[in-house]
Amino acid sequence: MLINHNQNMLCLDEFDILELRENADECDYLFVVSPKIETKICTKCGSCNVVNYGRYTKLVRDININEHYTALKIRGHKHLCKDCGSIFVDRFNTLDLCSKMTNRLRCKIHQLSLTKLFKHIAREYKLSVTTIEKIALAYIREKDSQHIMYSPEVLGIDEAHLNGSIRCVLTDINEHLLFEMLPKRDKQTLINYLDSLPDSNNIKVVTMDMYRPYREAVYECLPDAAIVIDRFHVVKLINDVLSDYRKTLCKQLSAAEKKEINSVQKVLNANRKDLTANQNKKLGYIYSKYPELKMAYNLKEEFREIYECTNRRAAVLKYTKWSRKVKQNFSPYISITETVNRWSLEIFNYFDHPYTNGVTEAINGCIKAIARDGKGYSFEILRGKVLYGQAYKTNAIFSYNKFSPTVHYATGPSNRSSLNMIQNLMDSYKQISGADIDRLKLGLF
CATH class of the missing domain: 1.20.1320 (phosphoenolpyruvate carboxylase, domain 3)
Incomplete structure (x- = not known):
């Protein structure tokens, strides 16, 4: 019964729990586990002619359980392929072969790294700040590889003074969100970026302050766009x-x-x-x-x-x-x-085009706050946090617009007209406000 309880606590189906050790002073859990199913196919040649070849022990960190720092001690067999002679250990979906933490812990750090200070995450999971930074950087580069570039109808350009450096900040004015942050604000850096945008002729208006390199870069790359000084x-x-x-x-x-x-x-x-x-x-x-x-x-x-x-x-x-x-x-x-x-x-x-750079100025304020709180962030880390994090969304508010339109009527179809009326009212509110609550990127409406 105790083993079953521990199994439910851990929620990792690939392992049998042999023992749960507790460190009362440090509030730590150590689960001693073994694989339920051993890897019996050679990972090199695919042969099934495999025998056990000694034992191995692997220590990995896991997510906190019941507010306890948690680790796994995996005990299993090494395996020898009698056809190709390679020696290998068990493979798991729970963690990568060379990793010192479970995939779910890494995923949790991915999510937190974009919105929380690294030192706070390190304290929460009893890891080093350097480890958190490495995981965050790998995640940001993964996000970069998946990032879909587009050309907004109204582009905002401004600069942010961050930790002694001036960065170029670009925003999608209509969508109220950060579009990109460039390491420098000189003309050539901006030209290189604007030239990389797909369908740049979609950009109709560019808002900016009176900084000549911005104007020159836009006229060179976006000759049909109207520049509007804030x-x-x-x-x-x-x-x-x-x-x-x-x-x-x-x-x-x-x-x-x-x-x-x-x-x-x-x-x-x-x-x-x-x-x-x-x-x-x-x-x-x-x-x-x-x-x-x-x-x-x-x-x-x-x-x-x-x-x-x-x-x-x-x-x-x-x-x-x-x-x-x-x-x-x-x-x-x-x-x-x-x-x-x-x-x-x-x-x-x-x-002719009554747009301002207010969105960009507001986003700059958020960027400066992140840079100030996380002093010492590299440009790549800071850019990733502000570009892929949730810093510009309003606090979560209960939204009726998120529910599926499929409705199950508890008291029969007689209530259908009332529910349709409510839905119509909600749709009217959407049209009046101009955006769903959950789509707001900044509290500027």
């Missing part, structure tokens, strides 16, 4: 110049006056429509003393409002009037007009 990067330009202007102004003022202006630093960066009555009152006081700051803020708001235009023509006209006003009244913003003029085609493409 609107938030454009607006950030004027916020940065406004901040610089405020600092320059402060240098000419007394300590008390500096304190006054610095007290509205965040308010100056805020949108006018978001200001409270108290903030407007505070700004009014500052404007009465520093009218040039009022001009800077109003021009900043007028620039931001360009993105409220509903079409390209209106946006270009609004910008033209704004730039004329800047040249006449406020020279600190001249640098903004120069930048916009250099990137005018790509900036105003937004009004």
Whole structure:
């Protein structure tokens, strides 16, 4: 009865359990087992003319059982082929011949390695971090060999500063997921990757910031795609110049006056429509003393409002009037007009293709968190974790959409109309929300 209980604990049908040893101090299990069926066919020539040829013992690690670290001690016979003379041991589906762990433990580490820190997995299974890293790397390379490349309709390009290196991050904007991470962000690295994509003519739009090598690479490889500069990067330009202007102004003022202006630093960066009555009152006081700051803020708001235009023509006209006003009244913003003029085609493409790089920025945040927590990861390991892990999915939520449409009626067919109504409501929700809950890659909807 005890052996049967132990057999049920282990759940490995290839073995008979001879003994279960426990280490009470370390909370460890050691199952001493023997093969139920010995390998009686030569693994080299296929002959059945095989005899036993001594014994062997093999120690392997297994998954934890009842929160105990677990290992197997396999005792079996060596075998001699009398036809070809080769000596071999038993083969098992449970583990590879040269492996020091069961396949199910390796599979478990595969799954965990993409989402958990290696040191935590090592602690959970009483293994070395180096062992976990080797297993994870082999798994990532296996995933790479199975990875199916495609060309998304809307491609996002950005960079992530990770542990002293700058990596190029590409995303599928429509699907809200990481597409690829490249080791460098230079023009040639990006060209090589874009050239490798199948059906690259499927890419209609590319979102990016104002980094010239990105633009040059896209125009060379994807001449028919429209480049769209992320609107938030454009607006950030004027916020940065406004901040610089405020600092320059402060240098000419007394300590008390500096304190006054610095007290509205965040308010100056805020949108006018978001200001409270108290903030407007505070700004009014500052404007009465520093009218040039009022001009800077109003021009900043007028620039931001360009993105409220509903079409390209209106946006270009609004910008033209704004730039004329800047040249006449406020020279600190001249640098903004120069930048916009250099990137005018790509900036105003937004009004024909209203996409932003928000998805890419959010994914970058996740990548940076993984890199920070797992400091010291190689590029290959980090890329594998962020590309194949589940880091960008929302927490699991009960989803009615996962059930099979086949329904068994417990109270007869009279309830069919009610169930059909419920199904119709669920289908309507899918159409309204635009995606199933379980398909969300980021919590951005």
